[in-house]
Amino acid sequence: MKINIFFKGFIDAPTEIYKVQQLFKRIGITLLLSTEKDAYIKVYLTSAKDMKRLFNESHLQGLSVCDMETRKVYIHAMNWERTPADSDIQSHRDYRILLLVHEILHGFGLPHIDNPVCSTDPEPAPSMFQPSKSYARRGNFIVPKPLQIVLDDNEKKFMFDLLHSKGFK
Ligand SMILES: [Zn+2]
Numbered sequence: 001m002k003i004n005i006f007f008k009g010f011i012d013a014p015t016e017i018y019k020v021q022q023l024f025k026r027i028g029i030t031l032l033l034s035t036e037k038d039a040y041i042k043v044y045l046t047s048a049k050d051m052k053r054l055f056n057e058s059h060l061q062g063l064s065v066c067d068m069e070t071r072k073v074y075i076h077a078m079n080w081e082r083t084p085a086d087s088d089i090q091s092h093r094d095y096r097i098l099l100l101v102h103e104i105l106h107g108f109g110l111p112h113i114d115n116p117v118c119s120t121d122p123e124p125a126p127s128m129f130q131p132s133k134s135y136a137r138r139g140n141f142i143v144p145k146p147l148q149i150v151l152d153d154n155e156k157k158f159m160f161d162l163l164h165s166k167g168f169k
Contacts, residue, residue: 001168003029003040004039004041005031005040006036007033008045017100020097023097023148023149027151027156040107042073046076047077054074062132063079064099068107071107072107079095084133086133087131087132087133089143090143098127098147099132101149102127105127105128105149112129119139120140122140122142123141124144125144125150
């Protein structure tokens, strides 16, 4: 499945974007870099000031946001520059990659996971956990190593059904 994506403002991040493309390819989605006009998903690096202007609600402060209707992703510049203190992702590059993956998956229609199933052995954190908040405090979850997109079968089916309904093959 090929899906056009547009990135604006990420001039320092070709490595991160390439890695995101690799991770999506592994689950069967080729993200093609395109113009804003032709893109299904649009990702904007957004200043703290603009984030505050666009998303005033208190629960959104300091977070990146995906408008799931327009499929526009706004990456909070403050977090893009520094991993939030609450996150347990050690590598800032990994944080950036997992943040982009998470927000793009919102753009593909996936909501957050609210009630994770805990197990005794540590498990890679689902992609639909907010990467800006601690994984470990939500159960026995760790940063996925190697980096990967972690979705369960229901999430995958939901996402691909939705994309098929939008005409993607
Ligand atoms: Zn989210």
